[in-house]
Structure formats: C-alpha cells, structure tokens
Amino acid sequence: MTVYWLCFILFLTGLYGVITRRNLVKIAISLSIMEFSIFLLLALVGYADGAVAPIVDPADPFKVYVDPLPQAMVLTAIVIGLATTAMLMAVIIRLYRKYGTFDIREIKNLRG
Amino acid sequence: MELAISVIVGFMILGALYAIHARDLLSAVIAGGIVGYGLVICFLLLKAPDLAIVQIVVETITLIIMVAVVLDSSREEAFTKPDSKGYVTAATAIVIMAVLFYFLVVSSASLDRLGEGELRMSQSYIEGAVEKTGSVNLVTGVLFDFRGYDTLGEATVLITAVLGVLTILRIKGKK
Structure with missing residues (x-):
C-alpha cells in the first residue's frame, strides 16, 4: 500500500510545481512529472505477484501474466504525453523569442 | 518487490522536488530526467518491458528538446521575493492538495493490495x-x-x- 501513497505524493509534487512556479520550463517539467505518476499508478494496478511479462509462452499454457490492458493504455498515453510536451515546448520557444523571458508574470506585463 | 519500487519512487520524488526548486534551468531539466528514467526501472520491475522501451525513448527525446530550449535562453530563473500573490498561490496549492488527499483516503479502501488484484x-x-x-x-x-x-x-x-x-x-x- 505504501507505494500507492508514494505515487500520490509524486503527483502532488508535480501539482505543487504547476501551481506555484512562475517559470514556463518548470511548469512543463511539473506537468510531465504528474503524467509519470499516473503512468506508474496504472502499471501498479496491473501488477500481480509471481506473474511474468505478458508475452505468451506456447510451451507452458498455465503461466500467470500481468494485466496487459493497463500496459496497452499507458503505452498510448506515453506517446501522447510526448506529443503534448513537444507542442508545449514549441509554444515556449515562441514566447521566449518574442518576450525574452520565461517568467509568466513578466510576459503578462509586457503584453499589449 | 514493493520495497524496491518504494525506494525508487522515493528517489523520483526527491528528483522532482529538486527539479521544481533548482535555480539553474539546465539542472532542473536534468533532475526532471531522474523522474523519467526512474519510471523506466519501475516499469522493468513491474514486468512491463514494452512500457520500459517506449518510456526510455520518449524520455530521451523529451530531454533533448528541453535541453535545446534551455540552452538557447539565459537559463537563470528570475528570483523574486515572495509577494502577496505568491502566498495566495501557495495557499491554493495546499487547499487543492488537501482536497485530493481526502479523496485518496476515501478511495484507498477500494484499491487492492499491490500484486493481489x-x-x-x-x-x-x-x-x-x-x-x-x-x-x-x-x-x-x-x-x-x-x-x-x-x-x-x-x-x-x-x-x-x-x-x-x-x-x-x-x-x-x-x-
């Protein structure tokens, strides 16, 4: 049960970063930390004691496998996470070139 | 098994905290890499080799993009004294965390123990x-x-x- 709590604490760390930081790069890092904690939670839910990786061995049909469904979902989510991060970084590059800073308060003041 | 994963997740939390509080943006990005690569080891321990392969590739690409962005900039996080607005956001963060924590306590009764689901x-x-x-x-x-x-x-x-x-x-x- 401890590991679920640690996973939740990792999520809260990312959330704290997103809310309190004022630097765009740090906000992007915190968002990916939140993503990672969710992936870890889903992989933990699918784990089974004494199970093997979900690759079927035809010679031994009575093996216990870990749950393949959360793994497939997390695989999709990881790739989409990469897409969102790349998009976010592209926006951040544009903002830096226009305003010369990563600080969202200064960007707010400079706008107009 | 649970102990090993707990230790790695503990390191990931430390890396995340450092990434959030580091003054230099390059060290923040690298410390964020601790979280991603720690996740790879967790996936391997959890018998998910496909996830580990994809995560290691994705984390490397993310790190390269972020380092490229950071190296192109001044790298320093502008230091500002905590003002009243900063306290408001910190208070908001604590309230949201407390609410989420309450829901975790409520829902933890329906979670199976690790490995017995x-x-x-x-x-x-x-x-x-x-x-x-x-x-x-x-x-x-x-x-x-x-x-x-x-x-x-x-x-x-x-x-x-x-x-x-x-x-x-x-x-x-x-x-």
Whole structure:
C-alpha cells in the first residue's frame, strides 16, 4: 500500500510545481512529472505477484501474466504525453523569442 | 518487490522536488530526467518491458528538446521575493492538495493490495489471444487488434502535434 501513497505524493509534487512556479520550463517539467505518476499508478494496478511479462509462452499454457490492458493504455498515453510536451515546448520557444523571458508574470506585463 | 519500487519512487520524488526548486534551468531539466528514467526501472520491475522501451525513448527525446530550449535562453530563473500573490498561490496549492488527499483516503479502501488484484475485463483478452490476434505479445495484441481504433487515434494525435509544432515554429511574429 505504501507505494500507492508514494505515487500520490509524486503527483502532488508535480501539482505543487504547476501551481506555484512562475517559470514556463518548470511548469512543463511539473506537468510531465504528474503524467509519470499516473503512468506508474496504472502499471501498479496491473501488477500481480509471481506473474511474468505478458508475452505468451506456447510451451507452458498455465503461466500467470500481468494485466496487459493497463500496459496497452499507458503505452498510448506515453506517446501522447510526448506529443503534448513537444507542442508545449514549441509554444515556449515562441514566447521566449518574442518576450525574452520565461517568467509568466513578466510576459503578462509586457503584453499589449 | 514493493520495497524496491518504494525506494525508487522515493528517489523520483526527491528528483522532482529538486527539479521544481533548482535555480539553474539546465539542472532542473536534468533532475526532471531522474523522474523519467526512474519510471523506466519501475516499469522493468513491474514486468512491463514494452512500457520500459517506449518510456526510455520518449524520455530521451523529451530531454533533448528541453535541453535545446534551455540552452538557447539565459537559463537563470528570475528570483523574486515572495509577494502577496505568491502566498495566495501557495495557499491554493495546499487547499487543492488537501482536497485530493481526502479523496485518496476515501478511495484507498477500494484499491487492492499491490500484486493481489484480480484480472477483471482483461481475462477475455488473455484467453485465446494468440489464436485471435496471431501475436504472442499480449500488449501488442491489445494495441493493434482489440483496440486498433485507439491506436489509430493515437497516430492522429501525433500527426496533429507534429503539424502544430511545425506551424508554431514557422510563422513570423509581429514586429
């Protein structure tokens, strides 16, 4: 049960970063930390004691496998996470070139 | 097993805290890499080799993009004294965390202990999967056969993101 709590604490760390930081790069890092904690939670839910990786061995049909469904979902989510991060970084590059800073308060003041 | 994963997740939390509080942006990005690569080890311990392979590739690409962005800038995080607005955001963060914590305590009763969860709907994905999909890797079977449309949507999202990045980086800004 401890590991679920640690996973939740990792999520809260990312959330704290997103809310309190004022630097765009740090906000992007915190968002990916939140993503990672969710992936870890889903992989933990699918784990089974004494199970093997979900690759079927035809010679031994009575093996216990870990749950393949959360793994497939997390695989999709990881790739989409990469897409969102790349998009976010592209926006951040544009903002830096226009305003010369990563600080969202200064960007707010400079706008107009 | 649970102890090993707990230790690694503890290191990941330390790395995340350092990434959030580091003054230099380059060290923040590298410390963020601790979290991603720690996740790879967790996936390997949790018997998920496909996830580990994908995560290591994705984390490397993310790190390269972030380092490229950070090296192009002044790298320093502007230090500002905590003002009243800073206290308001910190208080907001604590309130949201408390609410989420309450819901975790409520819902933790329905979580199985680690490693003792039962297979629910995926039992039918496992039974006869090799005959149905022709793939000995069950994750591949789920991704490309049972849930092929999900994967098609994923590819669409990827192409949209690439087009979006190209569009954002190529437009000329107002002088």
